[in-house]
Amino acid sequence: MRRNDEIARRFEEFADRLEADGVAYKPSAYRRAAENIRECADPIEDLAAEGQDAVESINRVGDAIASKVIEYIETGSIDELDELRDRLPVEIDALTRVDGVGPKTVGTLYDELGITTLDELAAAAEAEEIRDVSGFGAKTETNIRENVAFARQAGERERLGDVRPLADEVLTFLRRREIVETSEVAGSIRRWRDTIGDIDVLAASTESNQVVDAFTDWSAATNVIEAGENKASLRAEGVRIDLRVVDPDEFGAALQYFTGSKDHNVALRNRAIERDLKMNEYGVFDVSDVNTNNNADDDADIDDRNTQRIGDRIAGETEQSMYEALELPWIPPELRENRGEIEAAAEGALSELLTVEDMCGDLHTHTTRSDGRASREQMVDAAVGRGYEYYAVTDHASGPGMVGGIGLSDDDLREQREAIKTASETRGDEIELLAGVETNIDAEGDLSTGDDILTELDVVVASPHTALGQERETATERLIRAVNHQSVDVLGHPTGRRINERPGLDIDIERVARAAAEAETALEVNANPTRLDLHGTFIQVARDAGATIAINTDAHAPESLAYARYGVHTARRGWCTPPDVLNSFDLTDLREFLH
Template identity: 60%
Template sequence: MSRNAEVASLLEEFADLLEAKDIEYKPRAYRRAAENIRGHPAAVEHLAADGEDAVKEIEGVGDAIAAKVVEYFETGGIEELDDLRNELPVDMAALTSVEGVGPKTVGTLYDALGITTLDELGAAAENGEIQEISGFGEKTEENIREGIEFAREAHERELLGEARPYGDRVRDFLSGVDAAAEVELAGSIRRWRPTIGDVDVLVGSDDADAVVSAFADWEAADMVIEAGESKASLRVDDFRIDLRVVAENEFGAALQYFTGSKDHNVTLRNRAIDRDLKMNEYGIFDVSEVENSDSGQRVGERVGGTTEDEMYDALDLDWIPPELREDRGEIAAAADGALPDLLEIGDVCGDLHTHTEWSDGGNTIREMAEGAAALGHDYLAITDHATGPGMVGGVGLSDADLREQIEAIRAVDDEVEVDLFAGVEANVGADGSVSVADDVLDALDVVVAAPHAGLDGDGTDRLVTAVEHPEVDVLGHPTGRMLNQRDGLDVDIERLAGAAADAGVALEVNSDPRRLDLQGSLVKPAVEAGASIAIDTDAHQPGTLEYVRYGVHTARRGWAEADDVVNARGADGVREFLGL
């Protein structure tokens, strides 16, 4: 696995610190470079090994940034970044997780009050100190105070999209250890929850010492937190990775147990008790002839536990996919043989929401099309931002720009492997209006309407009005939530989905790991109300088209099947949906 995300995060931190010091221009350059490195198909560590010129092949990476990337891989650090950290010793990620607090605000708060942590920010807000700073005031202080609790909770959990690559990386490493017979991720990361605590990995082995030793010696680790006989924990960058080694013949039981969720497992254990069975991390046991089933963990006759299938089969249940294990009816469905035939990543045939350099993307129309073809897509919609409230400042397209872009998309469409659709991401106003003229919308193939401002309170009326617009095809990131930053709009999902179904509009599962919106718990009632789902990446460069996997697993958490998803259809099926 490449280290692109790791380097991108460092450059984003660089940008935040520069912005906090009120340095102009450079932060935008660092953020663009970070975004392009994150989505670049080649591993940045391999480019760095070939020197600065190789790193500069990445769009938006100039001499200065390329030199810093090479320095990082040669020395393990970036001297200028360390200097900035020393000049501004703040917990930037935690402080900026408070809605309305950006890097510049962090810099101002540090200069005025010496605030470096979330706790210090909370204390200052409670004591009325923030409103005394020039340019802040009582309302700003109140907003910060109200956002502290959410930020504290958010800061304790990592985004799935940031943690999952580390999980994949450690799983791949341990799979290469001779003593490891079985390796799988566990916990919330295996259930593809949108945020997670630590990265949990489970190994089945009859030589735990060898596995723990190899894990503790992993070259990617920054620090060994602890290492015991069958457990160990490492720190890799900002992530804690916890290893547990179990006996090979108990791997299935342990995997089921440590995947969770707690509520799912409690309901399973109660079902086991009703059948005179004892279920735990060591297996499932028939205790019908045992006088005291609490006398030990492995009492009774063992009837399963080598595989997860055995654990569920012993309870007369079909195996339940990890994404469904939240005690939301999946156990009853498994008992009735009524589990959904969940959507698979290979079912997705294209993407209906992407961006190019025409607005705030990093690549050309052709490069995005080639990226989609390389991923195996049959079609791609180019949906750059239109102008409108809350849209990216200064880079949204006017109606005239959109007409010009349609022609540019048509020209590229004749020369690439994938079918291209000309579209737009229009803003949904506070009244539900769409920020592009109707005649321009009519000329486009795909209209994604999405809210970008005023993202609090009940948004149901606003969003229903938007989906009822005759030219809208997809309601993009419907609640506008940003994970670990803001909750987004409240919606009556049954009413919204019903309106979308009546209007023939798809509700989007935005696959950007910062969004995952609609969330899984809203997908299920949306589908039950008859709405179609579109799984889109909102990609701003070819590499982030691969975010589709996060959208697929989010939709699976909402019990979505391929028939529920618009872009699980081929190009002709999507044309029919779009009325083309």
């Protein structure tokens, strides 16, 4: 299996610990290497098997980092990283999840107060000890105290984008076993929630013991938690994976039941009761002539399957049959949150949701002209490879939130616009290129790019990058001012959140959506799995308000264009159909919207 994510996380930890230890320059090199290892198309373990030169073929991976990759693949550890852990014995991942606490802060607080855990950090903040540390103060201490709860919550769940590749790997592994008739993920990962507690997997087989044995022997498993006749749990890359093997003729019932959500399933069971039916993980049963309690133990882990198979079974082999038994069409997993999907299905009001194949282009991407890791030509090649009709280059403008010299001036943008125009003429038979910008929304809602150049560009994405702790009313008014700007086409990652890192702006999404609909400004679903911003509930509100949705990857490298699938499934959680999404428009309709 691909171990790119696993190794990238090790080098991200390496960078954080080096920075906490006061080392200059090297942390940024390790972070860039981690990004490129994660996005490398080749499995890192295959490159390591070929040797050092193959690993060094990854951009920004030199001989020192390549040797550490090979060391980790061969031994499962990196001596230098272990030494850093010994020197600074802190829970650095947990501590840096607190907004405003970076690696350097972690190092200082360890040196001054001996803080190693979130609990110790919270206790120090409550005791007002942090404010006395040089370089800190009461305001910083208050911010830490107020954000510890978010950090604790974030530590309980993994980001979808970190876990989904592992889920795909385990599905591939199971589906290659001849004894497995079919296999699928269930639970929140199948509903494409933005965070995941663990990975639930179902397999259909008549040889449950053999499937369990194969699963627990999987080479990616770091330890087996438990194993039984038809169930097993293990850990891989620090994530718990729970397998359940079911009879093939009950696979549809189990898939529906274990996909959830709980609220969706409760509503379905109530609908079943109204029709003298019993619905559970084994099927739908006609109990009209049976004296039984339809609700009994449906949420329990029941081993006695016979007690749950009372009555005549009328559905269960497929998910479709489960819904049909309740006089409903099949409901896509992303909608199963009991937010009106059952009522809409009963009324025949569920439309065909957006698919990845409906995407005609990407309207928010970056190149090496700002902070991207690939040239414009490389990015365009990747877009052509995806079969896109159009593609926008929207490098960062200079302004608030842009550090280290990142960001283009108005003159730079004019120069880039001409270059893209020339490139578009050259590649016009392959793809339509659009010249754009990601400009910055300041704390008051003004833009960091001049109006004159904005009117000359094809696509203007305006995004908040700073002042993300504003009060609700201030933040809402700020975004409304931005969407009302005559040149803004897309409001990028509207809340500025980063999943498990910072909550982002607290906004009145209904007011922002109404303003966006009136101004004909699209609201972005940023498909980068660290963002997924807007998220599903906000998307549904925005769609209901009449706002157009744009799904963009915010890609900084060619491989990141594949993030589109996360954006599409997130939009599906918000009930989006192709007409709701700007990127599903053909070029003619897109240009009409933009102008």
